[in-house]
Amino acid sequence: MSETHDAPDTQSGNERFVSRRDFLRMMIGLGVTVAGATALSRVPALSELLAQEMALETAAGTGDHGATHGNGSSPHRWGMVINLRKCIGCEYCVYACQAVNDVSDDMRWNVHLVDKTETGNIFHMTRPCLHCQDAPCVSVCPVGATYIRDDGIVIMDYDKCIGCRYCQVACPYGARSFNWHQRTEASGYQKDWGSAEIERRPRGVAEKCTFCVHRIDRGLSQGLIPGVDRAATPACVNICPVQARIFGDLNDPLSPVSRAIAEHPVFRLREDLGTEPKVYYIPPEGMAL
Numbered sequence: 001m002s003e004t005h006d007a008p009d010t011q012s013g014n015e016r017f018v019s020r021r022d023f024l025r026m027m028i029g030l031g032v033t034v035a036g037a038t039a040l041s042r043v044p045a046l047s048e049l050l051a052q053e054m055a056l057e058t059a060a061g062t063g064d065h066g067a068t069h070g071n072g073s074s075p076h077r078w079g080m081v082i083n084l085r086k087c088i089g090c091e092y093c094v095y096a097c098q099a100v101n102d103v104s105d106d107m108r109w110n111v112h113l114v115d116k117t118e119t120g121n122i123f124h125m126t127r128p129c130l131h132c133q134d135a136p137c138v139s140v141c142p143v144g145a146t147y148i149r150d151d152g153i154v155i156m157d158y159d160k161c162i163g164c165r166y167c168q169v170a171c172p173y174g175a176r177s178f179n180w181h182q183r184t185e186a187s188g189y190q191k192d193w194g195s196a197e198i199e200r201r202p203r204g205v206a207e208k209c210t211f212c213v214h215r216i217d218r219g220l221s222q223g224l225i226p227g228v229d230r231a232a233t234p235a236c237v238n239i240c241p242v243q244a245r246i247f248g249d250l251n252d253p254l255s256p257v258s259r260a261i262a263e264h265p266v267f268r269l270r271e272d273l274g275t276e277p278k279v280y281y282i283p284p285e286g287m288a289l
Helices: 020-025 046-060 092-100 136-140 166-170 213-221 235-239 256-263
Strands: 078-083 111-117 122-127 146-148 154-156 245-249 279-282
Touching: 078 256, 092 111, 092 235, 136 146, 136 166, 235 245, 245 256, 256 279
Parallel strands: 078 279
Antiparallel strands: 078 245, 111 122, 146 154
16 A cells, blocks of 8 residues: 555654654654644744745746756755754645645655654654665666666656556655556645646656755756755745755755754764665754764
């Protein structure tokens, strides 16, 4: 069966006391949990954030801005930092991702979980695709439908995908979903969270987070800087009301993402596997590294 995260579970049994070791191991089958009212009360005006995103979508238009294989070595290596001390669990990043990428309502490219540290501090975490440098999903694909671009982004060629789901099974983070149906209905998130910027995937393929690669490629062609200029930055980063997500070029020591890694203690999920994810986490209060 495909990985789905459409049924929020608010039972207290889902709240566990975790150490860093436990946290790094609990990455498969994450549930979506609705954020609490206390956290939402601290969110700045959503209307302003949405207006900025809508302006970007109007300027860019819709359609397929998908990436292609790189020609030569890219000077960039894109990555993300997610600050678990800042994240309030509002799920704006989830909703914006669903809308902009036209993701089916019964799957998630970006997953949200509520948990507790071993000292009892509640924290929220989100998990996109981690865009591993040594990605198991790439090595198991028998037809080369999933591959790593020169800039480090793990991407799909939907025309090549044969639906074997080897990549979904191989991913140790549960970051891939399988498209079981040919959808005809509009996304339930697009009315309030933005319009689709990429083409809908066909039935029978695996899909996942792309770091909004269509924005990155288009932005670079216009001389914009991903992670700095909104039009070239992933939707989940732009929409975050507390700036818990940071994006940029890991090869640039002055980029926002490189500075965040240099200035804070960080960790990556399941570092013991040697997959070299390009998503880093700043730990929440009460989680010792």
